[in-house]
Amino acid sequence: xxxxxxxxxxxxxxxxxxxxxxxxxxxxxxxxxxxxxxxxxxxxxxxxxxxxxxxxxxxxxxxxxxxxxxxxxxxxxxxxxxxxxxxxxxxxxxxxxxxxxxxxxxxxxxxxxxxxxxxxxxxxxxxxxxxxxxxxxxxxxxxxxxxxxxxxxxxxxxxxxxxxxxxxxxxxxxxxxxxxxxxxxxxxxxxxxxxxxxxxxxxxxxxxxxxxxxxxxxxxxxxxxxxxxxxxxxxxxxxxxxxxxxxxxxxxx
Amino acid sequence: xxxxxxxxxxxxxxxxxxxxxxxxxxxxxxxxxxxxxxxxxxxxxxxxxxxxxxxxxxxxxxxxxxxxxxxxxxxxxxxxxxxxxxxxxxxxxxxxxxxxxxxxxxxxxxxxxxxxxxxxxxxxxxxxxxxxxxxxxxxxxxxxxxxxxxxxxxxxxxxxxxxxxxxxxxxxxxxxxxxxxxxxxxxxxxxxxxxxxxxxxxxxxxxxxxxxxxxxxxxxxxxxxxxxxxxxxxxxxxxxxxxxxxxxxxxxx
Numbered sequence: 001x002x003x004x005x006x007x008x009x010x011x012x013x014x015x016x017x018x019x020x021x022x023x024x025x026x027x028x029x030x031x032x033x034x035x036x037x038x039x040x041x042x043x044x045x046x047x048x049x050x051x052x053x054x055x056x057x058x059x060x061x062x063x064x065x066x067x068x069x070x071x072x073x074x075x076x077x078x079x080x081x082x083x084x085x086x087x088x089x090x091x092x093x094x095x096x097x098x099x100x101x102x103x104x105x106x107x108x109x110x111x112x113x114x115x116x117x118x119x120x121x122x123x124x125x126x127x128x129x130x131x132x133x134x135x136x137x138x139x140x141x142x143x144x145x146x147x148x149x150x151x152x153x154x155x156x157x158x159x160x161x162x163x164x165x166x167x168x169x170x171x172x173x174x175x176x177x178x179x180x181x182x183x184x185x186x187x188x189x190x191x192x193x194x195x196x197x198x199x200x201x202x203x204x205x206x207x208x209x210x211x212x213x214x215x216x217x218x219x220x221x222x223x224x225x226x227x228x229x230x231x232x233x234x235x236x237x238x239x240x241x242x243x244x245x246x247x248x249x250x251x252x253x
Numbered sequence: 254x255x256x257x258x259x260x261x262x263x264x265x266x267x268x269x270x271x272x273x274x275x276x277x278x279x280x281x282x283x284x285x286x287x288x289x290x291x292x293x294x295x296x297x298x299x300x301x302x303x304x305x306x307x308x309x310x311x312x313x314x315x316x317x318x319x320x321x322x323x324x325x326x327x328x329x330x331x332x333x334x335x336x337x338x339x340x341x342x343x344x345x346x347x348x349x350x351x352x353x354x355x356x357x358x359x360x361x362x363x364x365x366x367x368x369x370x371x372x373x374x375x376x377x378x379x380x381x382x383x384x385x386x387x388x389x390x391x392x393x394x395x396x397x398x399x400x401x402x403x404x405x406x407x408x409x410x411x412x413x414x415x416x417x418x419x420x421x422x423x424x425x426x427x428x429x430x431x432x433x434x435x436x437x438x439x440x441x442x443x444x445x446x447x448x449x450x451x452x453x454x455x456x457x458x459x460x461x462x463x464x465x466x467x468x469x470x471x472x473x474x475x476x477x478x479x480x481x482x483x484x485x486x487x488x489x490x491x492x493x494x495x496x497x498x499x500x501x502x503x504x505x506x
Contacts, residue, residue, distance in 0.1 A: 042295035241484035
């Protein structure tokens with residue numbers, strides 16, 4: 001098996017290293033990752049600037065390609081320019097911090113998996129739901145299981161997975177739970193400040209989440225100590241509304 | 254009616270001006286737009302840098318706020334920091350160039366409308382499907398009709414619209430068509446070049462689209478001379494797969 005690994009925390013990130021270490025035990029790994037942290041770039045692609053890809057060495061050995069672009073750029077560039085051979089799968093992560101709920105639409109980690117699936121490859125994104133805890137091993141172990149499961153699994157086109165692993169010692173993780181994306185809204189907080197020249201600027205501060213009670217959402221599953229696995233897709237069409245509005249919108253002109 | 258207008262081509266863009274001119278005839282308009290072009294930033298948000306918002310004047314009059322961030326940043330900042338009053342609707346556009354098919358996941362124009370809808374407001378994104386044609390008037394006229402329709406329309410939470418207007422004289426537009434998002438894949442082309450210092454870089458060139466034959470997809474509707482209106486949402490969960498996999502994924506640990 002040939003697996004392309006990408007992330008959005010950058011090629012230096014410990015979560016990427018942990019994933020590579022484990023996946024190397026079951027597959028040939030190709031790393032193509034951003035040269036620096038790209039969190040919250042969403043599904044951005046670089047169109048107006050050139051992209052650089054530099055060989056990146058670790059402990060004297062070739063580790064992968066460092067690209068000065070977004071996670072989506074990395075996957076595109078890997079598939080269409082850098083790799084000699086098409087990989088069998090794309091894994092994105094392990095992200096430091098959760099990718100659950102509405103936030104997944106901003107997620108660079110998820111976007112790399114999206115890009116893999118757009119190009120026909122089985123793929124998943126995997127995140128450790130803590131910004132502090134550096135123990136990526138339980139998540140890396142689960143990534144191996146997901147990869148082994150996915151490779152023999154016939155998935156419909158356009159569908160891939162978003163995985164979130166709670167920041168717990170492996171023996172304390174309660175199990176795996178299929179979960180839907182949470183849809184709770186966030187209230188954004190901005191700090192208004194003035195710079196030394198008297199100009200106003202704003203900092204986006206933490207968000208105040210609204211609690212959702214459904215135990216089947218990703219965030220709740222993780223908080224209850226489970227690994228959440230959400231099947232996701234990139235067809236944004238809302239089909240029930242498409243059906244419901246037939247004959248109405250057409251009259252607008 | 255109070256309408257927030259945003260875009261991703263930037264506050265100087267003629268498509269934004271055309272939209273503002275027409276919408277001002279039916280509503281009080283508040284413009285909060287990127288200070289420069291932000292195409293293909295996807296649904297990015299700025300978390301690690303401060304955001305600046307400067308008052309932007311046109312012909313001696315206050316036109317709106319120019320923000321050095323992404324379209325999603327603009328909507329967040331408008332709602333939570335800049336505007337005195339919550340608007341009744343968010344319109345994003347008029348974008349120069351189509352936002353159809355898989356490409357909408359990269360679209361800054363669509364992301365501003367997403368952000369509006371996340372925050373509970375009716376919203377739509379509107380694009381003129383040409384990179385050359387500067388006649389935004391037909392699209393601006395349709396935006397007025399959409400806005401008037403939407404304000405009295407009870408939409409389920411999380412659903413908004415993506416509109417694409419063909420680059421035709423108004424009298425040649427054949428009508429409005431409800432359409433689903435196209436799902437055709439693209440083959441990316443990268444040019445490999447060497448800079449004056451001998452370092453390799455890549456340019457993303459045009460994409461080679463695969464044709465989809467379904468007449469009900471956005472791109473086909475537009476090519477047939479119709480305005481396409483696609484109801485979209487941001488719940489990426491694929492529910493049929495969620496149901497189908499129950500009991501399987503849970504066994505992975």
